[in-house]
Amino acid sequence: MRQDLNEIQKVLDKHGYTINTIICDVMKKFNFKTLCWKVGAIKGDGYSVSEIITLLIMFPLMLLKSVHALYKSEFQIVTEMKKDTIYRLKNNEKFPWRRLLYSVAKKFRELVNPHKEVSANSAFIVDDTIDERVGYKIENITTVHDHVAGKKGNKYGFKNLVLGFFDGKSISPLDFSIHTEKALPTKKKKKQFKKECAKNSNGFKRRTESKKDKITGAVSLIKRAVKNGFLPKYVLVDSWFTSLNFIKEIRGIKSGAMHLIAGIRNDFRKYSYNGESLNGKQLIKKLSDEGSQKRCRKWNVRYFEVVVYYEGIGEVKLYICRFPYQKKWRIFISTDTSLNFIKMMEIY
Numbered sequence: 001m002r003q004d005l006n007e008i009q010k011v012l013d014k015h016g017y018t019i020n021t022i023i024c025d026v027m028k029k030f031n032f033k034t035l036c037w038k039v040g041a042i043k044g045d046g047y048s049v050s051e052i053i054t055l056l057i058m059f060p061l062m063l064l065k066s067v068h069a070l071y072k073s074e075f076q077i078v079t080e081m082k083k084d085t086i087y088r089l090k091n092n093e094k095f096p097w098r099r100l101l102y103s104v105a106k107k108f109r110e111l112v113n114p115h116k117e118v119s120a121n122s123a124f125i126v127d128d129t130i131d132e133r134v135g136y137k138i139e140n141i142t143t144v145h146d147h148v149a150g151k152k153g154n155k156y157g158f159k160n161l162v163l164g165f166f167d168g169k170s171i172s173p174l175d176f177s178i179h180t181e182k183a184l185p186t187k188k189k190k191k192q193f194k195k196e197c198a199k200n201s202n203g204f205k206r207r208t209e210s211k212k213d214k215i216t217g218a219v220s221l222i223k224r225a226v227k228n229g230f231l232p233k234y235v236l237v238d239s240w241f242t243s244l245n246f247i248k249e250i251r252g253i254k255s256g257a258m259h260l261i262a263g264i265r266n267d268f269r270k271y272s273y274n275g276e277s278l279n280g281k282q283l284i285k286k287l288s289d290e291g292s293q294k295r296c297r298k299w300n301v302r303y304f305e306v307v308v309y310y311e312g313i314g315e316v317k318l319y320i321c322r323f324p325y326q327k328k329w330r331i332f333i334s335t336d337t338s339l340n341f342i343k344m345m346e347i348y
Helices: 002-015 019-029 032-038 049-058 067-071 074-078 083-090 097-112 147-152 186-190 202-210 214-227 244-255 280-290 341-347
Strands: 123-132 142-145 154-166 171-179 234-237 259-264 271-273 276-278 294-296 301-310 314-322 330-334
Touching (some): 019 032, 019 049, 032 097, 067 083, 097 171, 123 171, 123 214, 171 202, 171 214, 214 244, 244 259, 271 280, 276 280, 280 301, 280 314
Parallel strands (some): 123 234, 234 259
Antiparallel strands (some): 123 154, 154 171, 271 276, 271 301, 314 330
């Protein structure tokens, strides 16, 4: 990692750039101050919203995780701004973070793709990640489960659900929602910080949104993105999201304008194949008996590729794969039955 950073620093030195000048140049290119004004992200006096957010954007580059960390580090010399100025902006429930993020995404598209051309492999990408916190007194905090950590994966925090847009060359963050999971015991819950929010404020809407399940949240993110003028060819998710209702919802948007490519659980759901109703395990055995297994040399994968009828959806294509050094078969699904295995994997 250090070597990579040194390589970046050499390029910056050669061309006379600094991280600060690059960020300021990008802000000017995006006309960020105007974007803030258009979405109503303005302050009455003092430092402007664009100045405060520019400072916040620099935090990861200074390896800082919080406002508190900035004012405890040597980097506090980069600004005369007081920490309360930043906290007031972050704690303002009326601030239109969602509209601002969409305005930045639209400006990026305007700069790199002014004709709004849709790539053949463009996609929405939905995924969730854990926002781990320390302590249980944070407002609305719950116990969330980290599937990667297994049985010891229960932690205090939230689940961040994130929507990205892949235009064929680059990924833009479009939207996100924060979700709670398992409620804390009553004794701990009573000690949590509580803040009154004006009804219909952005903060109030976020609190209401946090109590919805992630599948409902994912559908809302995608529908909102479509309303904002983003419409790719595919939606990509992992197997956690691929319930029957989720697939129905995606295919129902804009009369089936987007196809779904996703992992799908090898569970008891049934598929109709050659007049038989089979679950995943039964389908694998059936295809094995038929001797229809193929091999992809590119990824050294053995796989079956089959079109089946999925009740409630219609014809879909399943790709049943066994990757190197793995004993279990994995199943991928595509509502675009024209895709062969290699093309599906390239998109996914």
